Amino acid sequence: MDEHREERGQPAVASIPANLNLVLEGGGLRGIALVGSVAALTEALARKYKDTRIAYLAGTSAGAIVAALLGAGYTPSEILDILGSPEFARLADPVELTGVPVVGRYMGMAWGAVTQLGMLKGDALLALMREKLDAKRVRTFGDLIMPGCERERDPTHRYKVHLVASDITRGRMLVLPGDINAEQYGVEPDELDVALAVRMSTSFPFVFRPVQLVGRNKVTSYIVDGGLLSNFPVRLFDTGAPAPEQALTIGIRILRARYHSIGRPFIAARAVWALASTAQEAHDIGDTSKLVDRLKWARVIELNAEAAPIFKVGGNPLGVTPVEKELLYNAGYDVTKRVLDAGFLERGTAAHAASVSGSQEARRSTGDG
Numbered sequence: 174m175d176e177h178r179e180e181r182g183q184p185a186v187a188s189i190p191a192n193l194n195l196v197l198e199g200g201g202l203r204g205i206a207l208v209g210s211v212a213a214l215t216e217a218l219a220r221k222y223k224d225t226r227i228a229y230l231a232g233t234s235a236g237a238i239v240a241a242l243l244g245a246g247y248t249p250s251e252i253l254d255i256l257g258s259p260e261f262a263r264l265a266d267p268v269e270l271t272g273v274p275v276v277g278r279y280m281g282m283a284w285g286a287v288t289q290l291g292m293l294k295g296d297a298l299l300a301l302m303r304e305k306l307d308a309k310r311v312r313t314f315g316d317l318i319m320p321g322c323e324r325e326r327d328p329t330h331r332y333k334v335h336l337v338a339s340d341i342t343r344g345r346m347l348v349l350p351g352d353i354n355a356e357q358y359g360v361e362p363d364e365l366d367v368a369l370a371v372r373m374s375t376s377f378p379f380v381f382r383p384v385q386l387v388g389r390n391k392v393t394s395y396i397v398d399g400g401l402l403s404n405f406p407v408r409l410f411d412t413g414a415p416a417p418e419q420a421l422t423i424g425i426r427i428l429r430a431r432y433h434s435i436g437r438p439f440i441a442a443r444a445v446w447a448l449a450s451t452a453q454e455a456h457d458i459g460d461t462s463k464l465v466d467r468l469k470w471a472r473v474i475e476l477n478a479e480a481a482p483i484f485k486v487g488g489n490p491l492g493v494t495p496v497e498k499e500l501l502y503n504a505g506y507d508v509t510k511r512v513l514d515a516g517f518l519e520r521g522t523a524a525h526a527a528s529v530s531g532s533q534e535a536r537r538s539t540g541d542g
Contacts, residue, residue, distance in 0.1 A: 188522070189222050189224075189225050189421070189518050189519065189522055190225065190419055190420050190421050190522065191224060191225055191226065191419070191420075192225070192226065192228035192229075192419060192420035192421070193218075193225060193226065193227050193228060193420065193421055193422075193423060193518075194227075194228055194229040194230075194231070194409075194410040194420055194421070194422040194423070195211070195214075195227050195229070195230050195231070195240070195243075195422075195423060195424075195425070196230075196231045196232070196236075196405070196406060196407045196409060196410070196422060196423070196424040196425070197211075197230070197231070197232035197233070197235075197236030197237075197239050197240050197424075197425050198232075198233060198236050198404055198405040198424065198425065198426045198427050199232070199233040199234025199235050199236050199237070199374075199398070199399070199400040199404045199405075199427075200234070200235050200236070200404075200427035200478065201234070201235055201377075202235070202256075202493050202497075202501070203235065203427050203478040203501060204234070204235025204236060204238065204239060204256065204427070205253065205256050205257060205493065205498055205501035205502055205505070206427055206476045206478045206501045206502065206504045206505035207235065207236060207239050207425055207427070207476070207505060208239060208249050208252050208253045208256065208502060208505065209249075209253075209501070209502035209503060209504065209505030209506035209507075209509070210425045210474060210476055210505035210506065210508070210509040211239065211243065211249045211252075211425070211505075212249035212250070212253075212502075212505075212506055213505070213506045213507075213509035213510040213513065214227075214509055214513065215227070215248075215249060216510075217510070217513045217514075217518075221513075222518065225518075227243075228319075228333075228420060229319070229329075229333060229334075229335070229410060229420075230243055230244050230333060230334045230335070231334070231335040231336070231337065231348075231406060231409045231410070232335075232336060232337070232374070233336070233337040233374055233398075233399040233400050233403065233404050233405065233406065234374055234375050234377065234398050234399060234400045234404065235375070236425075237336040237337065237370070237371050237374035237375060237399065238256070238302070238371055238375065239252060239256075240334055240335075240336065241302070241306065241334055241336065241367055241368075241370075241371050242255065242305065242306075243334075244311075244317055244333050244334035245305075245306050245309040245311040245317075245367075246309045246311075247305070247309065253498070253502055255305060256493075256498075257493055257495070257498035257502075260301065261301070262493065263297065264297040264298045264301060292380055292381075293380060293381050293382070294381075294382060295372055295375075295376065295381040295382055295384075298371075298372060298375065298381070299368055299369065299371075299372045302367075302368035302371050302372065303366075303368040306367055306368055311367055312366065312367065313363060313364050313365060313366055313367060314332055314334070314349075314350040314362055314363055314364075314365050314367055314370070315363035315364065316367070317332050317333045317334050317367065318331055318332060318333070318363075319331065319332065319333045328348075328350065328351025328352075328362060329348075329351065329409070329410065331351075332350060332351070332362070334367070335348050335349065335350075335351065335409060336348075336349045336370045336371060336373070336374045336399070337349070337374055337399030337400075337402075337403055337406055337409075338370070338373040338374045338376075338396050338397065338398070338399045339396065339397050339398060339399055339400075339401040339402045340394055340395070340396055341383070341395050341396075341397055341401070342392070342393070342394040342395050343357075343394065345402075346399065346402040346403055346406075347373075347396065347399070348406070348409065349365060349370040349373065349374070350362035350363070350365040350370065353365050354388075355388065355389055356388055356389050356390055357388040357390065357392065357394065358386040358388050358394055359386055359387050359388050359389060360386070369384065372384055373396040373397070373399075374398060374399045375398060376396065376397040376398050377397070377398040377400070378397050378398065378401060381397075381398075383395040383396055383397045384396040384397075405424060405426055407422065407424035407426075407472070407473065409422075410422045421472065421518070421521055421522050421525050422472060422525075423472045423473070423474065423517075423518075423521060424472060424473045424474070425473075425474045425476065425505075425509070426473055426474065426475050426476065427475075427476050427478050428475050428476060428477045428478060471517075471520050471521045471523075471524035471525070472521040472524070472525065474508065474509055474512055474517065475508075476504055476505050476508050476509070477504060477508065478501060478504055478505075
């Protein structure tokens with residue numbers, strides 16, 4: 174049938190690989206749009222691409238929460254209930270100066286930002302993630318080893334879920350759990366607490382306190398939000414899990430305003446936030462621009478979440494109304510369903526196959542193959 178299409182001047186339909194690798198961008202509460210997008214994707218796989226499955230997952234910040242819960246076995250509907258629940262909204266846990274009436278909470282947030290590098294403790298988020306993951310019998314990354322890969326040494330292939338964080342002590346990006354070791358961080362990859370890794374990846378500077386890990390070398394490492402260095406690591410699986418010719422990596426990216434308003438009364442906090450956001454965005458734009466010649470963005474779904482609430486210092490950074498929850502979810506679902514129906518996976522597969530073929534040919538011509 175494909176040959177007849179080509180004779181009539183129509184492109185052949187690419188055969189979708191059996192494995193999809195999924196990379197989810199960070200985006201705060203806008204991450205609910207990711208859930209809608211994944212819901213549309215899983216529905217399409219069940220309806221149209223029955224021989225294809227989501228194999229490996231990666232995420233940063235809000236994307237890390239969704240990736241970890243998906244990897245543990247939660248459905249998109251269940252994840253939506255978690256992220257949009259009043260329970261999740263109560264995870265904002267600042268130190269309150271109880272002796273100061275009315276403004277004690279806000280003074281405590283400011284005090285935490287100055288003295289502990291974060292307005293919120295993050296303990297409540299850690300506890301909730303542990304509770305939800307424990308319910309699926311997932312505690313450490315040893316529980317997320319890909320079936321059949323128990324003897325695999327390459328961490329990209331060994332673990333089903335990969336979460337991105339930033340080690341600000343050493344100035345390097347961490348892909349968890351693969352970049353963890355006992356000498357520097359006091360724990361080996363299989364033993365790393367998945368909920369703690371989520372907590373690391375979501376530790377936006379001066380909002381959540383950094384996670385501190387002490388290695389056998391006695392050095393304390395401060396770990397923060399992966400978005401500080403890479404909010405959208407779409408190239409993570411370009412080598413590794415599984416082989417590029419056997420899988421298609423797709424990314425789900427959240428569009429949002431790149432204009433950062435800096436105003437009173439929290440000019441310093443908002444300036445730091447704008448600085449971190451701009452640095453991260455510049456890194457990711459530079460990184461993803463390298464893909465244009467090879468994949469021409471054929472494997473990236475972009476979600477418009479401009480209608481989403483944004484973090485305001487002094488408010489609840491984790492609170493979302495039922496209407497906002499619905500708008501965000503639908504923004505992700507509708508766009509993804511539309512692009513999938515228009516042949517997104519087929520085009521991505523064709524572009525990726527051409528890229529892999531070109532890379533192999535280049536290696537052969539230089540004698541590296």
